[in-house]
Amino acid sequence: MAAQDTRVLRDYAMPQSLRITSSIVNPAVEVNNFDLRPALISLVERDQFGGHSPENPDMHIRNFLAKGDTVKLNRVSTYAIQLRFFPFCLTDRARDWLQNKEPNAFATWDALFKSFLSKYFPPGKIAKLRADITSFAQLHSESLYEA
Numbered sequence: 522m523a524a525q526d527t528r529v530l531r532d533y534a535m536p537q538s539l540r541i542t543s544s545i546v547n548p549a550v551e552v553n554n555f556d557l558r559p560a561l562i563s564l565v566e567r568d569q570f571g572g573h574s575p576e577n578p579d580m581h582i583r584n585f586l587a588k589g590d591t592v593k594l595n596r597v598s599t600y601a602i603q604l605r606f607f608p609f610c611l612t613d614r615a616r617d618w619l620q621n622k623e624p625n626a627f628a629t630w631d632a633l634f635k636s637f638l639s640k641y642f643p644p645g646k647i648a649k650l651r652a653d654i655t656s657f658a659q660l661h662s663e664s665l666y667e668a
Contacts, residue, residue, distance in 0.1 A: 529573060535555075542624035542625065543624065543625075544619055544620070544621075544622035544623065544624060544625070544626040544627055545604050545605075545607065545608065545619075545626075545627045545633065546604075546625045546627060546628040547601065547604055548598065548600065548601040548604065548628075549596050550596075550601055551596040551597070552594065552595065552596050552597060554610065555594060555597055557605060557606065561606070562606070562609050562626055563591060564588055565585070565588055565606050565609045565610045566609050566610070568581070568584050568585075568588075568610065569609075569610055569611060569612040569615075570610060570611055570612070570613055570615050570641075571611075571612045571614055572611075572613060572614030572615035572617075572618060572640075572641055573613070573614065576641075578590075578637065578638060578641035578642045579642055581610070582634065582637070582638070583608050585603075585606075585607070586603070587617075587658050588606075589602055589603045592606075595647035600629065601632040604627070604630055607619075607633060615637075615641070617655070618640060622636075
């Protein structure tokens, strides 16, 4: 009888750590001393994106990339750094979105970036903003400020 066959029923209800995998595939890094410094993680965590409607996903990505550009390591690609830091810049719904993506869904920064923007800045939202701008009208009785 194999060891796996001797598990009790409660063992099947417990989460298995081996089954928990990230949706982000971290690229191989050639250096042995690469680690995410707590100060850098803290810097990224100060400006988290939660996926709520008043938040601007485009501005969040711009700020994230600006912070990521401050980290330069020999023989470590910028994309490898961005992929490792990105989960730390999310909270609430956005973190849930990333954690609920299928395992190994994102092998490149470009794939993660496009998926994030399509989720939080979909084409319909862009079309609505464009329509709001082009249909702007000022009534005769109101000032430009009021309009």
